[in-house]
Structure formats: structure tokens, C-alpha cells
Amino acid sequence: MSKKHEHGFGIDIGGSGIKGAPVDLHKGTLADERIRIPTPQPSTPEAVAEVVREVLDGFGWKGEFGCTFPAVVQHGVTRTAANVDASWIDCDAASVLRKVTGRDALLVNDADAAGVAEVEFGAAAANSGVVLVTTLGTGIGTALVVDGTLVPNTELGHIEVDGFDAETRAADSAREREDLDWEQWGARLTRYFTTLENLVWPDLIVVGGGVSKKFAKWSPHVSTRTPMVPATLLNEAGIIGAALLAHR
Structure with a gap:
């Protein structure tokens, strides 16, 4: 450069x-x-x-x-x-x-944009293959990056899980709205991420959004076969x- x-x-x-x-x-x-x-x-x-x-x-x-x-x-x-x-x-x-x-x-x-940044400079910088970046906030945003190349506009926050638009049940806003504890929310995230894993088979999941700062509190309640790490570049x-x- x-x-x-x-x-x-x-x-x-x-x-x-x-x-x-x-x-x-x-x-x-x-x-x-x-x-x-x-x-x-x-x-x-x-x-x-x-x-x-x-x-x-x-x-x-x-x-x-x-x-x-x-x-x-x-x-x-x-x-x-x-x-x-x-x-x-x-x-x-x-x-x-x-x-x-x-x-x-x-x-x-x-x-x-956030996903590309995390893959290039952030939590997924040392990883190749299929990286799924999710942001858990008011809704659920997603980015899919394959060997450094972005697959744009995946909108995987809107997949149907148990008959619901996923973000209406698993976004951080749903946790706050329904006053869910970390374990209850973790169960919903497990269902969401398991569904995603079966669709795209990622090598790494990166979780962003404001709640990523509290990763240690809720991640023990989420079960995935894919390694999961918090985003590092945040805002x-x-x-x-x-x-x-x-x-x-």
C-alpha cells in the first residue's frame, strides 16, 4: 500500500x-x-x-x-x-x-462493514475459512466472510426459528423486553446459532453489539459446535x- x-x-x-x-x-x-x-x-x-x-x-x-x-x-x-x-x-x-x-x-x-473489519483487523484476524459475524442489539445483523471475501446482505437475523423471526426472540432487545436472565437468553441463542450452524457451517462465530462486552456472563449458557469469540473493534x-x- x-x-x-x-x-x-x-x-x-x-x-x-x-x-x-x-x-x-x-x-x-x-x-x-x-x-x-x-x-x-x-x-x-x-x-x-x-x-x-x-x-x-x-x-x-x-x-x-x-x-x-x-x-x-x-x-x-x-x-x-x-x-x-x-x-x-x-x-x-x-x-x-x-x-x-x-x-x-x-x-x-x-x-x-463491521464483519469485514473484524475479519481483517479484529477478533477473526487469525482465521481463514468461513467466518460468521453477528451483532446482537435492537435486531440481529450478520456478515458472512469466506476466505476474506464478503458475501453481502445475508440478513440471517431474520431466519425462522421455532416459528418466529429469529431477532424477535434472540436479539438483545428481546432479552431486555422480556426481562430474561442470562441462562434464559442463552437457551434462545443456542437455538438460533444451532440453526445458523446447520445452514452455513462456519469455522468461527464472532459476536458483536453492545452485549459483546458482557460475553463472559452469557456465553457459558450458549452451546455451539463452532468456536465463538466476542468482537474486539466494537463501535x-x-x-x-x-x-x-x-x-x-
Whole structure:
């Protein structure tokens, strides 16, 4: 990697905040303290793109950048919209970002970006083969990376388990909503991960999301045949992964 390309730029668009920072692409770390700006309401593509431009301008960043988004993203088009305005559905979002910011943008699903970062620089950096990265939060996000190559938009948080959309029963929000203890939640995660294992046969499962910080409390109550480890990049994973994918 040349000196020119030692740094990339990543932006993480969420329902409540838009965060961004330059990224050291050798180390997989933020190269400066990130900027966070509240997500505009209504969170239309044009309004969000204006905030993205503001973040880029805040660092004087002129080149291409990567941008995560909480949706299925196909070739720059956002096919769904989670916690953002419905006008994102079937929007050519990459073109909107390019027009408003004046820079080339790579748009990627937020869980996919985090997964790529964990495989390249985080908890799965020493592993090859099939790595399944899951984020347990309000919902369940997933990323599937095979020998370093991302299989985009897997959406495996929505598989049916015992007649339910999996994330409605096994996400961290379900644990909080139903006041489940770690053992009760662990039983649900066991059912979920066992179903996933039988579908994709991963070599490693990485668990992210805020609850990954409490991995030692709940993981003893989860039974899988696949080794399972907590994510290590936490809130920076999306920014790092987006920057890396844009560079590639």
C-alpha cells in the first residue's frame, strides 16, 4: 500500500447518529477522533447526505469514502430501510451521496462493514475459512466472510426459528423486553446459532453489539459446535470496515 493510500475514510450512518473518521488502513484503527452528528429528522437521503458532507468537510477529506447503512445495499441502491426514512427504499443512494458530497462513495450494509473489519483487523484476524459475524442489539445483523471475501446482505437475523423471526426472540432487545436472565437468553441463542450452524457451517462465530462486552456472563449458557469469540473493534468496526471496502 502506497503512502498515498495509508489512510481511508469511513462513515457509519445510524438511526440516531452519523459518525465518521479517517482510518489507518495498515493498523485498522481510527487515525483521528471521530465526529458524531445527530441523524437529521426526517432522515431523507438528501438530508443525511448533507450531514455526511459536513463530517467529511470537518476533516478536510477530499477523496473517496466508505459509508455504512442499516439496510440491504445492492450496487449502491438501498433496498430496505431500518430506523431511517422510508424514502431510502430503492434509492440510488450512492449517486445521492456522490452528488451532495462531491466525492465517490461506496455504500455497504452496516453489519457487513463491521464483519469485514473484524475479519481483517479484529477478533477473526487469525482465521481463514468461513467466518460468521453477528451483532446482537435492537435486531440481529450478520456478515458472512469466506476466505476474506464478503458475501453481502445475508440478513440471517431474520431466519425462522421455532416459528418466529429469529431477532424477535434472540436479539438483545428481546432479552431486555422480556426481562430474561442470562441462562434464559442463552437457551434462545443456542437455538438460533444451532440453526445458523446447520445452514452455513462456519469455522468461527464472532459476536458483536453492545452485549459483546458482557460475553463472559452469557456465553457459558450458549452451546455451539463452532468456536465463538466476542468482537474486539466494537463501535469503530463499521467505520473501519467501510473505509477498507472503499479503498479496495
